[in-house]
Amino acid sequence: MDNLPLHVFIISSIVKILIIAHLLIIGVMAMIWSERRVSGWMQDRLGPNRVGPQGLLQPIADGIKFLFKEDLIPNHVDKPLYVLAPVMLLVPAMIAIAVVPFGSSMTILGHEIPLQIADINIGILYILAITSLGVYGVVIGAWASNNKYSLLGGLRSSAQMISYELTLGLAIIGVLMLTDLPDEILTKLGDDEVNPLSLRHIAYAQGVHSWNILVHFPAFLAFTTAMFAETNRLPFDLAEAEQELVAGYHTEYSSMKFAIFFMAEYMNMIVGSAVVVTLFLGGWHFFGLEAIGGPFWSGVISFAILFVKTGVFLFVFIWVRWTLPRFRYDQLMNFGWKFLLPVALTSIVVTGTLYIATNGNRLWIGIGNVVAAFIVVAIVAGMLAMDNNSKSAVQSTPAAAPLRGLDAVE
Amino acid sequence: MNPEMILFFIFGAVSLIGAIAVISFRHPIYSALSLIVTFFAQAGLFVLLGAHFVAAVQVIVYAGAIMVLFLFVIMLLNLGTLSAKGALTGKLKGVAIVLGILLAVQGIYIAVNALKNTALQDAEAATETVTTYTIGELLFSKYLLPFEVTSLILLAALIGVIVLVKRENQTEN
Amino acid sequence: MQLGLEYYLVLSALLFTIGVIGVLIRRNAIIIFMCIELMLNAANLAFVAISRNLGDPDGQLFVFFVMAVAAAEVAIGLAIIVSVFKHRETINVDEVNSLKG
Numbered sequence: 001m002d003n004l005p006l007h008v009f010i011i012s013s014i015v016k017i018l019i020i021a022h023l024l025i026i027g028v029m030a031m032i033w034s035e036r037r038v039s040g041w042m043q044d045r046l047g048p049n050r051v052g053p054q055g056l057l058q059p060i061a062d063g064i065k066f067l068f069k070e071d072l073i074p075n076h077v078d079k080p081l082y083v084l085a086p087v088m089l090l091v092p093a094m095i096a097i098a099v100v101p102f103g104s105s106m107t108i109l110g111h112e113i114p115l116q117i118a119d120i121n122i123g124i125l126y127i128l129a130i131t132s133l134g135v136y137g138v139v140i141g142a143w144a145s146n147n148k149y150s151l152l153g154g155l156r157s158s159a160q161m162i163s164y165e166l167t168l169g170l171a172i173i174g175v176l177m178l179t180d181l182p183d184e185i186l187t188k189l190g191d192d193e194v195n196p197l198s199l200r201h202i203a204y205a206q207g208v209h210s211w212n213i214l215v216h217f218p219a220f221l222a223f224t225t226a227m228f229a230e231t232n233r234l235p236f237d238l239a240e241a242e243q244e245l246v247a248g249y250h251t252e253y254s255s256m257k258f259a260i261f262f263m264a265e266y267m268n269m270i271v272g273s274a275v276v277v278t279l280f281l282g283g284w285h286f287f288g289l290e291a292i293g294g295p296f297w298s299g300v301i302s303f304a305i306l307f308v309k310t311g312v313f314l315f316v317f318i319w320v321r322w323t324l325p326r327f328r329y330d331q332l333m334n335f336g337w338k339f340l341l342p343v344a345l346t347s348i349v350v351t352g353t354l355y356i357a358t359n360g361n362r363l364w365i366g367i368g369n370v371v372a373a374f375i376v377v378a379i380v381a382g383m384l385a386m387d388n389n390s391k392s393a394v395q396s397t398p399a400a401a402p403l404r405g406l407d408a409v410e
Numbered sequence: 411m412n413p414e415m416i417l418f419f420i421f422g423a424v425s426l427i428g429a430i431a432v433i434s435f436r437h438p439i440y441s442a443l444s445l446i447v448t449f450f451a452q453a454g455l456f457v458l459l460g461a462h463f464v465a466a467v468q469v470i471v472y473a474g475a476i477m478v479l480f481l482f483v484i485m486l487l488n489l490g491t492l493s494a495k496g497a498l499t500g501k502l503k504g505v506a507i508v509l510g511i512l513l514a515v516q517g518i519y520i521a522v523n524a525l526k527n528t529a530l531q532d533a534e535a536a537t538e539t540v541t542t543y544t545i546g547e548l549l550f551s552k553y554l555l556p557f558e559v560t561s562l563i564l565l566a567a568l569i570g571v572i573v574l575v576k577r578e579n580q581t582e583n
Numbered sequence: 584m585q586l587g588l589e590y591y592l593v594l595s596a597l598l599f600t601i602g603v604i605g606v607l608i609r610r611n612a613i614i615i616f617m618c619i620e621l622m623l624n625a626a627n628l629a630f631v632a633i634s635r636n637l638g639d640p641d642g643q644l645f646v647f648f649v650m651a652v653a654a655a656e657v658a659i660g661l662a663i664i665v666s667v668f669k670h671r672e673t674i675n676v677d678e679v680n681s682l683k684g
Contacts, residue, residue: 078439081439081443120462121462121541121542122462122463122465122466122542125463125466125467125470126466128466128470128474129466129469129470129473129474130469132469132470132473132474132475133469133473133474135474135478136446136478136481139478139481139482139485140439140443140481142485143439143481143485151485154485155482155485155486158478158481158482159482161478162475162478162479165474165475169470193543195541195542195543197542418590418591422590422594425594425598426594426597426598426601429597429598429601429602429621430601432601432605432614432617432618432621433601433604433605433608433609433614433618438611438613438614441613441614441617442617445617445620445621448598448621448624449624452624452627452628455591455594455628455631456628456631459591459631459632459634459635460635461631461634461635461643461646463643464627464631464643464646464647467647467650468627468650471650471653471654472620472624472650472653475654476620476653476654476657479657479658479661480613480616480617480657480661483613483661483664483665484613486665487664487665487668487674503608505607506603506604506607506608507604507608509603509604509607510600510601510603510604510607511600513596513599513600513603514596514597514600517592517593517595517596517597517599517600518593518596518597520592520596522589522593540634540640540643544640545640545643545644545647548640548641548644549644549647552641553644556648560647560648560651560652563651563652563655564651564654564655566655567654567655567656567658567659568658570658570659570662571658571659571662574659574662574663574666575662575665575666
């Protein structure tokens, strides 16, 4: 695959980038529509259904509305940063998709083209690095707005994102440890040795062995939860909690700038879902369905499988949003540091130990992971309960919760 | 002009401009953002040097964690208004610039001249990209002790920060 | 075909110098701190460049240790700056010149 002629490489790369970038934008529009329709369905009402069939054209109408609204820049803002902030949120969301494989490979005109924009050898680290940049858009936007609600939202969100990033990184280590490929697939891919950091290899490995969710179930839960927190969605949307902070970091934004914040949030969700699907849910594999058809059609089918899986996962995003209430700030920090982080760390220890002890038997590793996660959660919960009992007499009321954002540095 | 040279000049120029911006902006927030730009350009240079893993870690650690802490503190203390006056000291400025130029000349002189005669220059064998595997292997064999000591340093820092901050809370309450 | 080591070392020297100048002329403790990070990064660049030239990955490992130490240093340093600010209402290093709290 690496031996594509230069012109084929350049042309195929450009085509892939164009397709994926447009799919992302169309995906955002589809998400806006489905979020409103699904929430309507969940609350036993209709949702938007006037513009076009089933309200399908509603996102376009929204977009036009945003475009024609006055692009207001308030007087008290820090203008350069105020303008820059939405872009700083959007760009990381868009470029993170570059290393996510969206299918196996497709043979066009005799060239076998991998369905991935760039297979760099630090793949998953690139995604972690890029997602960690998303926080700047929020923080800078919040600060530049020069508004105390925005600032509080920004402070909360930066503390939240830093805390949950750790879980995000640690939860995937178990997956990386168990990624290996038989030689025939490696020769097919044109690589000398397996590179567990490459998302492509991770996806192929799940076709050979079982899906990672079966082996690393606690890590999957921790990763998904941290992903929810990174995208600032309910139940983790403290950065924009309307009851407390008006609209958080984008209070001062209007028109297209606000729309960009909105788009970035949905793009983050789409990219996040694609990453979760690739890491844990088997990527483009679906019980052999991806191998049906010739070298051309199997590529198309694998792409379709990944697309559907991502769509299902996005539905989970919406489902969670309209089901769970928002965390309080101290609950959020407690949950991240005292539950998710230990679970992620346990998954590393257990996976590594059992890999040696059982000679890489995935069944035992899977069982061990779940059992260990239960034990850890039970221990932490027990300790927290004891702690609460001992100091409940002097416990302060959570009335100051909205300002707890400042506690993180005090 | 080979591609590496073009990219080197782009990244090098960006990192220098970013670095100069760090010390010349009056507002700490702008300085912090310029520093992030510099770190990015340096990550690009690391990629050019075949150190992909270091580049990723550079972005994760510096841009993703350290600079967020900086921004956090700047925003929390709301330093903008305080530091606007007296941001530069007049008396040291001249000395600093002279010293700086001397240091730069010295560094460049050493870099350009001294290397011509040493074995460094004729190590022509263009190294392959250092893989993560190599780094991990070295980290857990040859550099195991420094690695463990690093974790102790981080633990010490963690406890240090908690101690610094906890006492503040109690005296205030 | 690869770019000579001198290019990287000159760039590293320039970045280091800018860091030094920043420490000397700025009075804001946070910016001084950033300049220290800049100097550490310049050293990292030199490490990686020489590591490639020698064909020896050890230089890259030192970069990790530098980064780990830098992270620890930033955490402690910012905590100190925050507590200094709470006591003195300033982080201008010229005004924080007595050992008394």
